Amino acid sequence: MDVFVYGTLTDPDRVAELLDDWSFGPDAVLRGAHRVDGRYPTLAPGGETAGRILHTTEIAALDRYEGVESGLYRRVTVPREADAGDGEPVQMYVGDPAELAVVDAAADWPDGPPTLDALAELVSAEGVVVPTLE
Template identity: 60%
Template sequence: MDIFVYGTLTEPDRVAEVLDSYVYVGPATLFGLHLVEGRYPTLAPGGETGGRLLRTEEMDALDEYERVGEGLYRRVTVPLDAPDGHPDEAAVYVGDPDRLDADATWPDEGGDGSDGERNGGGSGFTDRVDRYLEREAVGVRLAP
């Protein structure tokens, strides 16, 4: 599977600590989400983020590293714009900004974030991310 990485997993030494088998496919850009800093880097609506496309079959190891089971990050799938021979989709890890102390707001269902809650906490974050990805043109483009 191809994964867009934008933080510590762009560093080969760190990836080698997490995965036994992987390859960097090349530089890539994620459109529709931008990088925000917190305890760990995460993503927020709008803009774009530069990173790398990583290929591995060891998704369980990545999920553990990103603490998906604990709700710190969640793995989502977005369209991948790449030459023939590449998958049509790439995974992206999005961290819960409340749990990461990151300045990010995921819009409510109406898209204006005006419901007075920052992210809705818990499952609210998951729902807001899903709704944003359904509405917006979020995707990864592999650099030529």
């Protein structure tokens, strides 16, 4: 499975602590959302986020690391541009802005940070795509 990573999982040493079966694919960019930092990073609408593609079969280990069961992060599917890799969608984690203590004045959050449900839906539905970089 391919996962777009943009935070601590871009560090090979960190990934090696978590996973046995993994490799990095190409660098990639997420279009349609930008990284915002709090306790851990998450995404906000608009812009771009640099990252890389992580190949692994150990998605359950990543879910545990990202706190999916506790609601800290949610794994979502985002499209990959047709000419990038095999064109298959990639997985990606988005974090709950409230739980991560995110403050980003540049984010388009007129009523405050969205709920995790709203942010996950935005990233999945708003044409966010992951093209790989050569």
